[in-house]
Amino acid sequence: MPIQLHIFVGSARHVINSSVFICRFIAFHLSRLLFHLAYFLIIDILGFVALVVLRPSNHEYNPRYVDMFFLSTSAVTVTGLATIQMEDLSSSQIVVLTLLMFLGSEMFLSFLGLVLESSKQNKHDPENRRVSSVTVCEQSQLEEAIPQTPSTNSTDIKKSCLKYLVFVVLAYMIIILATGSLLVFMYIAHVASARDVLTRKSINKALFSVSVTVSSFTNGGLMPTNESMAVFSSNNGLLLLLTCQILAGSTLFPVFLRLVIWASRGLRLAKAEEPDFIMNNTRAVGFNHLLPNTKTAFLAALEIALVAMTVMLFCCLNWDSAVFAGLTSLQKITNALFMAVNARQAGENSIDCSLVAPAALVLFMVMMYTPALTKFFSACEDHKQSGPEHNNRTKKGNAFVKMMTLSPLALNAAVIMLICITERRSISTDPLNFSTFNIIFEVISAYGNIGLSTGCSCSRLLQLLLHPEKKGIVCHEKPYSFSGWWSDPGKLVLVLVMLYGRLRGFHKQTS
Numbered sequence: 001m002p003i004q005l006h007i008f009v010g011s012a013r014h015v016i017n018s019s020v021f022i023c024r025f026i027a028f029h030l031s032r033l034l035f036h037l038a039y040f041l042i043i044d045i046l047g048f049v050a051l052v053v054l055r056p057s058n059h060e061y062n063p064r065y066v067d068m069f070f071l072s073t074s075a076v077t078v079t080g081l082a083t084i085q086m087e088d089l090s091s092s093q094i095v096v097l098t099l100l101m102f103l104g105s106e107m108f109l110s111f112l113g114l115v116l117e118s119s120k121q122n123k124h125d126p127e128n129r130r131v132s133s134v135t136v137c138e139q140s141q142l143e144e145a146i147p148q149t150p151s152t153n154s155t156d157i158k159k160s161c162l163k164y165l166v167f168v169v170l171a172y173m174i175i176i177l178a179t180g181s182l183l184v185f186m187y188i189a190h191v192a193s194a195r196d197v198l199t200r201k202s203i204n205k206a207l208f209s210v211s212v213t214v215s216s217f218t219n220g221g222l223m224p225t226n227e228s229m230a231v232f233s234s235n236n237g238l239l240l241l242l243t244c245q246i247l248a249g250s251t252l253f254p255v256f257l258r259l260v261i262w263a264s265r266g267l268r269l270a271k272a273e274e275p276d277f278i279m280n281n282t283r284a285v286g287f288n289h290l291l292p293n294t295k296t297a298f299l300a301a302l303e304i305a306l307v308a309m310t311v312m313l314f315c316c317l318n319w320d321s322a323v324f325a326g327l328t329s330l331q332k333i334t335n336a337l338f339m340a341v342n343a344r345q346a347g348e349n350s351i352d353c354s355l356v357a358p359a360a361l362v363l364f365m366v367m368m369y370t371p372a373l374t375k376f377f378s379a380c381e382d383h384k385q386s387g388p389e390h391n392n393r394t395k396k397g398n399a400f401v402k403m404m405t406l407s408p409l410a411l412n413a414a415v416i417m418l419i420c421i422t423e424r425r426s427i428s429t430d431p432l433n434f435s436t437f438n439i440i441f442e443v444i445s446a447y448g449n450i451g452l453s454t455g456c457s458c459s460r461l462l463q464l465l466l467h468p469e470k471k472g473i474v475c476h477e478k479p480y481s482f483s484g485w486w487s488d489p490g491k492l493v494l495v496l497v498m499l500y501g502r503l504r505g506f507h508k509q510t511s
Contacts, residue, residue, distance in 0.1 A: 033503065036109070036503060037499075037503060040076055040077065040104065040499060040502060040503070041499075043076050043100065043103050043104060044069075044072050044073050044076045044100075044499075045072075047072035047075065047076060047096060047097075047099075047100045048068055048069045048072040048073075050093075050096045051063075051068045051071065051072055051093055051096055051097075052065065052068050054090060054092045054093050054096065055090060056088050056089050056090050056093065057087075057088065057089065057090040057091070058087075058088040061085075061088045063084060063088075066083075066488045066491055066492070067083045067084050067484075067491075069495065070083050070483075070491050070492075070494070070495055071083065071084065071097070071222075072097075072100060073495045073498050073499065074222065074451070074498060075097045075100035075101050075104065075220060075222055076100050076101075076103070076104035076502075077104060077449050077498040077499060077501065077502040078101055078104050078105055078106070078218055078219050078220045078221065078449055078502070079220075079221065079347070079445075079446060079449045079450070079451050079498045079501075079502075080215075080220055080221020080222050080346070080347040080348070080449075080450065080451020081221075081347075081442075081445065081446060081451050081453060081481040081483055081494070081498075082222060082480045082481050082484065083480055083481060083483055083484035083486075083491060084480060084484065085226050085478065085479065085480055086222070086223060086224055086225060086226055086480075087201055087203070087224070087225065087226050089224075091204060091207055094207060094211055094224050095207070095211075097211075097220075097222055098210065098211045098214045098215070098220075101214055101215055101218045101220030101222060102214055102218055104218075104220075104502070105217075105218030105219065105220070105249070106218075106219070106249075106250070107169075107173060107217070107218060107249055107253070108173075108218070110169065110287070110288070110289055111166070111169045111170060111173065114162060114165055114166045114169060114287065115166055117162055117286070118159070118162040118163055118166055157273065157274070157277050158277075158284060158285065160274055161274050161277055161278050161285055162285070164274045164275075164278070165278065165285070165287060165290075168257070168260055168261060168264065169257075171260075172256070172257070172260055173217075176217055176245065176248055176249070177210075177213055177214060177217060180213040180216070180217060180241070180245045181209045181210045181213040182209075183241055184208075184209040184212055184213055184238065184241060184242075185205060185206060185209035187235075187237055187238055187241065188205050188208070188209065188238075189205065191235060191237065191238075193234065193235060194232055194235050194238055197225075197231050197232065201225060203224050203225070207224070208224050211223070211224050212224075212242065213242075213245060215346070215348070216242045216245040216246045216249070216346055216348065217245045217246070217248065217249035218249060219246060219249060219250050219345040219346040219347070219449075220346070221342075221346050221347035221348050221450070221451035222451075223348065226479040226480065227479050228348050228349050228350070229242070229338070229348050229349065229350040230349060230350055230351060230352065232350065233327065233331065233335055233350045233351060234326075234327060234331055236330060236331060236334045239334050239335065239337075239338045239350060240334065240337075240338075242338070242348065243337060243338055243341050246341050246342065246345060246346045246348075247303075247341060250344070250345040250346070251299075251303050251344060251345060252299075252300065252303060253289055254289050254290065254291045254295075254296050254299060255296055255299065255300045257289060257290060258279070258290075258291075258293075258296055261275050261278055261279060262275070262279070265279075278290065279293075306344075306367075307337070307340045307341060307344075310336075310339075310340035310343065310363065310367070311333070311336045311337050311340045313359075313360060313363060314336045314339060314340060314356075314360050314363075315332065315333065315336050317356075317357035317359055317360050318336075318355075318356060318357050318360060319332065321355065321357065322352075322355050323351050323352065323355045323356055324351070335350045335351055338350045339351060339364075342450075342452070343363075343364045343367045343368060343450065343452065344367055344368075344450075345450065346450075346451070347445065347449075347450040347451025347452045348451075349452060349453075352455070353452055353453060353454050353455065354454045354455050354457060358437075361437075361441060361454075364441075364452060365440070365441055365444050365445075368444050368445055368447075368448035368450040368452065369408075369444050369447070369448055370448075371504070408447070408504065411447075411500065412443055412444065412447055412497075415443050415447075415493060415497055416436075416439060416440055416443050418493055419439050419443060419486070419490050419493060419494075420436070420439065422486070422487055422489045422490040422493065423439070423486055423487060423490050426485070426486075426487075433456045433457065433482075433485070434485075438454045438482055441453070441454055441482075442454070442481070442482050442483050442494070443494070443497060446483070446494050446497045446498045446501060447497050447498075447500070447501040447504075448501060449498065449501050449502055451481075453481035453482045453483070454482050455479070455480070455481065455482050456478070456482050456484070456485045
């Protein structure tokens with residue numbers, strides 16, 4: 001028995017060492033695009049297996065493999081489209097989806113990139129120590145002959161700044177997630193209308209608070225409720241809490257990051273030279289979400305202006321429509337603000353998108369298609385920094401990169417035509433739900449990793465409208481995304497679109 005245990009421990013140690021070596025090799029030698037693609041595929045497959053193994057809370061519901069794979073991909077790519085009723089899932093499956101959204105989020109990947117870059121910078125330290133130990137006898141002569149160069153100082157400062165940024169981003173994520181979950185839980189515990197919704201749906205309050213906070217902060221968009229946040233449309237406080245979390249985890253993260261660094265410098269939580277160097281040398285640090293002062297202020301001003309314009313247009317077009325039925329003026333403005341923010345990133349809806357005015361839906365579609373300003377700024381910085389080493393590095397896997405850098409407009413047009421082919425039978429029998437506009441809206445939402453959807457309604461089924469006396473026509477309302485009504489080939493095509501959309505920022509930087 002001890003011999004078998006020794007063999008088992010040795011084998012486990014060998015597997016762990018091999019895994020660490022493979023991860024380091026992939027991180028340091030493969031291109032960013034291939035690394036992220038492998039990362040998303042591995043996490044996606046593991047999430048799919050976990051969702052299939054775990055049983056749903058509704059014992060009468062037997063989930064299909066295609067739907068579970070679609071849901072896992074939607075969580076990993078932080079898209080938020082769902083082809084099943086979320087309330088049919090068990091608490092353990094909700095935990096898996098929450099973990100998938102966190103692991104696939106831009107925030108976690110940025111933190112992981114900082115850790116890898118910091119370890120890469122420290123990789124040469126042992127060699128430097130060995131060289132200095134060999135020449136220690138002549139160190140005084142070398143110091144007199146060769147003065148210390150500024151490049152050495154800047155390299156050391158950059159290493160310490162990367163370590164400092166790792167700490168800052170980690171603390172930022174922990175504080176936002178912990179504080180956000182606590183505030184959501186306290187709101188639900190003290191507001192009867194929100195508490196009654198979860199009680200009626202038999203959803204655990206603590207699990208809901210954590211899942212909603214992670215979904216908002218990571219811009220995942222998947223909620224434990226079937227109707228997303230539409231059942232909380234009258235709860236202004238909850239919608240505003242989630243709005244702040246969405247902005248803190250996406251478009252305004254560079255602004256909050258600068259505020260945190262400035263606050264840590266004021267509170268003297270780190271050496272003064274590290275925050276000063278980071279604030280004044282953002283390009284040298286190489287963190288995409290760390291922008292110069294001017295660009296950070298421009299980003300904040302432009303985001304506020306864009307949200308304000310969207311709120312005004314949305315209210316003007318839908319103020320007296322069925323979208324805001326039963327809501328007060330303050331609740332209408334809060335819901336308009338919530339939708340304006342979600343149309344950029346998270347995709348959580350507090351209203352029925354199928355009732356929104358067409359002009360507002362077109363605006364949502366443009367906002368979903370347009371990438372975040374942070375990615376635009378980082379792409380500009382990468383273009384300025386490109387040199388011979390950068391060009392040589394991007395030549396690796398050039399054929400794959402060229403395939404991935406297909407024009408997004410051409411790709412989306414091809415996907416829309418392909419979806420129209422796979423769903424041609426539904427288009428002919430249900431032209432109101434399966435309209436070309438709804439298909440385009442769903443594809444753009446998947447490509448932008450947003451998750452807004454017009455859904456599918458039995459009230460728009462043309463056969464029921466023309467022949468209400470026919471009893472053979474059966475339609476059941478299902479509160480999930482429009483893609484949930486698609487055929488299996490159509491869902492698989494949308495899975496590829498979600499993965500492509502999640503990687504679009506990386507292949508643009510490698511092209």
